[in-house]
Amino acid sequence: MKQIFRLLTIAFIGFLVISCEKDEDQAVINETATGKISSDKSTIVLNELTANDAVINFTWTRPTFNIAVVPSQQIEFGLKGDSFKKSATIDFSNDVTQGSATHAAVNAVMFNIGATPDVVNEVEARLKTSVGSAAFYSNVIAIKVTPYTPNPDLIYPKINVPGAYAGAAGYANWTPANSPNLFSPEKNDNYRGFIWISNATGDNGKYKFTINQDWPGNKGDDGTKTGKLAADGADIVPAAAGTFYMKVDWAANTYSSVLANFGVIGDATPTGWGSDTDFVYNPATKTYVINSIMLTxxxxxxxxxxxxxxxxxxxxxxxxxxxxxxxVQTYFNAENTVTGDHGYKVSDAGNYKIELDLHNSAYYKLTVTKL
Structure with missing residues (x-):
């Protein structure tokens, strides 16, 4: 009985020791001095032509803590009055106390926090110092920022569609870094877009899907030809020549493609509502074009x-x-971005060139030019 009691006592003491060690490991981190940040400008106008040049410089003093830590450092941005509920950051090395941000970096941040392009936005910035999951913040500084409309090709995730068809479409055959792309407007694993294939016979129209503009991680058909993808799967063969609207769920390993050859129709056109005038794909501009049509x-x-x-x-x-x-930006009804069934018009009758740029599903673009 004494032996059992002795063993229980030892176990209890061991439990207390372990508990104390865990408490020691979870020592509370406190700031002993708060960080402070300043910038060399309070108003900046961003310019895409100088995207890689520095536009603003920050200087800060780092916070200090009651224990030795190795923190990470970021400048955090948010719209004034939003209390950083929707914020975006620019990273800096943990051993610096000053740094610059480029036009492109700040513009990307402005897009992510919902700033309005081409007008002055009241923005707030602060130093964010992170120690594990704990974050500590400096004073807040005010900056007036005029962003530009960002290039959608640079800010939306994409996958590549290399294949034997790509050279005829104005790209390079079987080259992930020089192929059409499918974009993710929602910035998730769902990608979509339009791909033009001029020749579907033999091997001419085959394609696969890649990511990061390279072959590692590529996906093809799983062999069942039922819209399922597999790593390093088989080349996919299109059903016909033409323009295809493709969708890929990268995480679920599924894909689909639907023929979508566009034309223009309406009572402003020579054939009215009775028939379409078809677009022709131009490999040089990678757009769909009607070179001349009379519009009323x-x-x-x-x-x-x-x-x-x-x-x-x-x-x-x-x-x-x-x-x-x-x-102007235009929209595809199958993506649930359209309300109603509306059309286009021009104020002056005459011959027009119509150009549809469908290469990026995050920003379809339409241009009409009077000849």
Whole structure:
């Protein structure tokens, strides 16, 4: 009995020792001095032409702590009045007390926090020092920032679609770094977009999917030809030549492709609502073009695929009057970005060139130019 009691006592003492050790490991980290930040400018105008040049310089003193730590450092940005609820950061090395940010870096941050391009935004910035999961913040400084509309090719995630078809489309055959891409407007694992394949016979139209513009991690058909992907899978063969709307769920390993050959139709066009005038793909510009068509100022025109109304390129939520030579963002109804069934119009009758840029699903672009 004494032996059992002795063993229980030893076990209890051991438990107390371990508990004390755990408490010691979880020592509370406290600031003994708060960080402080300043910048050399309070107003900046961002410029895409000088994207890689420094636009603002920050200087700061690092916070100090009651125990020795190796923290990480970031400058955190948020819109004024938002209390950094939606924020974005620029990283800096943990051993520096000053650093600059480029036009491109700040513009990317502005996009991520919801700043409005081409107007002055009231922005706040602070030093964020992280020690494990704990974050410590400096004073807040105010900056007036005028961002530019970011290049959608640079800010949205993408996968590549290399294949034997790509050279004819204005890219390079079987070259992930020089191939059409599918983008993720929602910045998740779902990618989509339009791919033009001029020849589907034999090996001419085959393709696969890659990521990071390289072959490691590539995916192809799993061999069942049922829309399932497999790592290093088989080349995918298109059903026909033409433009395909492709969707890929990278995480779920699924893909789909639907033929979508677009044309223009409407009572503003020479053939009215009776028939379409088809677009032609231009490999040099990687856009879909109607080089010359008469448009009246009294009617509307719309863009539809496959001489049918299921797939349409159209304005977001109202009929839109187009200005000659000015590109506008346009939308694809199958992506649930369109409200209603609206069309386009021009204010002056005449011959027009119509150009559809569908290379990036995050920003489809339409331009009409009077000839």
């Amino acid at each position: 100022s009294s009617g509307l025109f719309k863009f539809r695929a496959n001489d049918d109304w299921a797939l349409k390129i159209q304005p977001k939520n109202a009929d839109e009057a187009l200005v000659s030579g000015k590109a």
